[in-house]
Amino acid sequence: MKTTALIAEDEAPQRQALRQLLASLWPDLEVVAECGDGLAALAALDVQRPRIAFLDIRMPGVSGLDVAQRACQIAHVVFTTAYDEHAVRAFETGALDYLLKPITAERLGKTILRLRERLNGSVPDIAAAIENLRQSVIVPQRSLYIRWITAAVGNVIKMFPVEDILFFKSDEKCTRVVTRGEEAVIRTSLKELLEALDPNAFWQIHRSVIVQVRAIKHVRRTELGAMQVSVEGCSEVLPVSQAFQYRFRGM
């Protein structure tokens, strides 16, 4: 029986080139599926059940890593990737097979030798290694705090720079994002927001309110001793709960 393989690569010229290269270096190999995106690759895996899967990491729809999670139970996985600092570092330490693009005949030859040896044995368990790779490929965050909030306004989704946001106010289910003249709703909780926002720029002043410090117009004490914050460009008055009043005291 011929060894079967799957190629998942979104760029058609490269897909074709890899197939031609395989055909010349490993004539016995039968490429049973060529897929242009992750979804097609997942479908082909289940139908064709190839012994080897060449997977591009960046692919439309479902990424190569997601396909690999499934593929590693069926096939020997070989990742292909163009230069990607983080992925390459993960490859070097891990037990994963990988090909750097542009793929050369020499490098592919070595991989084929390794694959041929391994084909006699069972499929190695590389799920953990794939998970590691995922961690390193997820773009490391260059800035500490978020800069944009993407949220629905009516039936469009808009991106708001955090600098434009006056305050966040949560009720039971969602969090309102209020800017000068616009309002949106997100599902992120205040707790998550607090972790993601710059604590010097945004203060929690109430269990359900986070306010942008720069937007505060004034703080007022009511007859009953409660504090209220008014913000620039919005008529809504925000409550300050007892626990957060220290922010406005004695400076």
Add this chain to the structure above:
Amino acid sequence: MNSRTHREEAFRLKADARAKAATARGNPAAAHRAGWSWHARTLFDYRRYAAFSWDWSWRRCVLFATFGCLYGIWQGTANGALLSNWRIGFALTLGIAETMIATMCLAPLAAAWVRSRKWPAKREMTGVLAAVILGVVAGHACQWLGNAYANRVVLPRALETRVVTEAYLVRYHALTSSPLSFVSASVLFFLLSGGLALRPYFAEQRRFAQEAREREVDELQLLKQETDLQLLVLQAQIEPHFLFNTLASLRSLLRQDVGRAEAMIDALVEHLRAAMPVFRESTQRSALSEQLRICTSYLELMRVRLPDRLTYAIDVPEALRSASFPPLILLTLVENAVKHGIEPKPGPGHIRIEAKRERRADGAHITVSVTDNGAGLSAGLGHGVGLSNIRAQLALKYGDRAALSLMSGAAGGALASIDIPETDANQTGVPG
């Protein structure tokens, strides 16, 4: 002196404006206080103003002089009635009122005059202090005059009418000439002269110095930001991943389709020349047409790499092409459209670049938009460093007259648009 004028203005602001400034400096407690005094607009209205400013001084004088006059009238009337001599009553009223007004008004008005001279900070502080001491001295002088009058006219009359006894008079003289009396009178005159306002005044001086330092830091930070941004623009915009993937596609195409491989090399060369500053002629000015050329070379490359998956259209009127446009901002938007719109979504996608001119109240604006029908935005939190850089770059160049907006329709796809005021094409060039 510029900074002096600035200070005068800064500290004569009304309470709400000060509150705003305080919040801007991240000090809501001060904002809170200022907000409070704004609402206590009663008798102590003058306290809203910077100590020893004109506004502060004349308001305080009016308030204190009123009390001084009332006190004088009360004392004069009471004593006059007691001695059954209306002439003495009238003289006492005048004398006491005059003493009060002199001590309470002289110092603040003199201090306000000192402030209005716009001397250097140190000299001014000395001047203000001297003004307050002048108030104390004036108080003593008035008291001395008053005592002289009392000794000459009031006390003999009091003895005469048996309102006071000889023994009382002895004790009275002992009391008025004791050092304790002098000290307590000095304290009183000091307070009336606005001695208590010295503390806020000196605090304000400190605050000014601190503010000047803060402003300096802000300016430096702005400068740094500006330099960083220029550096960003100057840095190669070509990601390694993009370059290697392009080369991989190119290598594959060489055998499959020489014609397309050639087209791809042309597009790559074009793109490198446009997007890598090393290869960019320094004299080249940043016009919209130039930015569109960079985007076209990029889109052309991606179209060869993703045949059947990417189409694009550029719809920019000829008249707008020569308009000035900041460098590499548009390319970032187009790259985003490919990376986050077209690439993640299976199937064919389309990118459209449009530009239009609009007349507004503050002059003509140019809006350039990049629309795709790809994956669209998904709700959540984002770092979007590239987009933040665009925002910062626009803010630096146009202040709040430029805007960047990003949105996504219900059916997916994304629309990114940049709105900038139209400037004379010759004014802007490529930085560096």
